[in-house]
Amino acid sequence: MEIDATGVCSTCHEFARVEPQTRQWFRTDADLAAHLETARQRRSGEFDCLHLLSGGKDSTYALYQLVARGWKVHALTLDNGFISEGAKENVRRTVADLGIGHEFVTTPAMNEILRDSLDRHSNVCQGCYKTIYTLAVARADEMGIPVIVTGLSRGQFFETRLVPHQFEAGRFDPDEIDRTVLEARRVYHHTEDAVTTLLPQQRVFDDDAVFDRVEFVDFYRYVDVDLSEMYEFLERRAPWVRPADTGRSTNCLVNVAGISVHRSERGFHNYAEPYSWDVRLGHKTRDEALEELDDEIDPEEVARLLAEVGYEPKGQGVLTAWYQSRDGSDLDPDELRAFLRERLPDHAVPAAFVRVDEVPLAASAKADPDLLPAPTRFHRQGGEGVAPTTPTEETLAEIWAEVLGLESVGATDDFFDLGGASL
Secondary structure, three states, X not given: OOEOOOOOEHHHHHHHHHHHHHHHHOOOHHHHHHHHXXXXXXXXXXXOEEEXXXXXXXXXXXXXXXXXXXXXXXXXXXXXXXXXXXXXXXHHHHHHHHOOEEEEEOOOOHHHHHHHHHHHHOOOHHHHHHHHHHHHHHHHHHHOOOEEEEOOOHHHHHHHOOOHHHHOOOOOOHHHHHHHHHHHHHHHOOOOOHHHHHOHHHHHHHOOOHHHHOEEEEHHHHOOOOHHHHHHHHHHHOOOXXXXXXXXXXXXXXXXHHHHHHHHHHOOOXXXXXXXXXXXXXXXOHHHHHHHHOOOOOHHHHHHHHHHHOOOOOOOOOOEEEEOOOOOOOOOHHHHXXXXXXXXXXXXXXXXXXXXXXXXXXXXXXXXXXXXXXXXOOOOOOOOOOOOOOHHHHHHHHHHHHHHOOOOOOOOOOOOOOOXXXX
């Protein structure tokens, strides 16, 4: 990613070029109504759809709109053991106000799933997503419900399943994108992790036809609403009150621990990417996104939550650049650093460089960082460094080596060059 002189990133420039095509992928209320009719014809049970109600603002707003549009809804909420009482009360008041069926679901393996999610993704959200998707598909299939409705934001679509190059003129095909997403879902539910290993409901995916019987509909693909309008509606129409004890999230207490781990291990807020897409798509203003990302994190609370889950955070990650070379040879790290220093601030210049034959891709066609090889050494500017000579230098070198996970630190080494960061 590159930032130009006006502070605009290369992703924004790329998106501006393909934005007209992306708009064609999103649908309308009329398309949502067509889905309703199809669902009613396909259902073998009492309900048109199963709605994933987290207790947060997005899913609550979506539920009210579904009921207003005539859907007969059964709602499902995952209790991961850390849902605030305020959020649970929001759920109870909402379903009572609408007069719809609802159930809380959970699993005794939840802490193991959260621990695995932190280890794999440096956040808790991925584990909860896969858990609720698995439980929801099993429940919908059992109840004869043909559609599961999610409250994912438009920004989350681009974070999890869409990439801008899919929308380039000459290759854009909404149906092909949908087929790719469906195939990625099949792979997703057969990729081994704590959810696939520990949930007995995972057996529902042994029958591949379940992906035809139960489809996912993303509400915000069809309905475009900005953040201020959503809050205004909830304040005026719904008995929804923002919980006072959940920080940035509007339903989950452990989420703050996931945010802290992601910042520590990966160097940035795990909501930054979907929120940046919400801004590009007009779902949020930049100021609204920044305000929501401005978390007050209590280190003692984070430590308590992580101890309860049983997760020990990894050390600070090393800022690494992976690259491909035309002739397959390693490039000189000093030359790479000099090139990048002319274009990036010091803290953004990688501490390690790793050549790869090809960049591994996830099922979403995005680069998969978990499959990239770890750096085997860091690159000092100008060679092996100078040994510390004074007691102060020796003490600082020992501290830096311990914190950064290095065998040794030289007296002239640069903190950022060695992988240090402001965190």
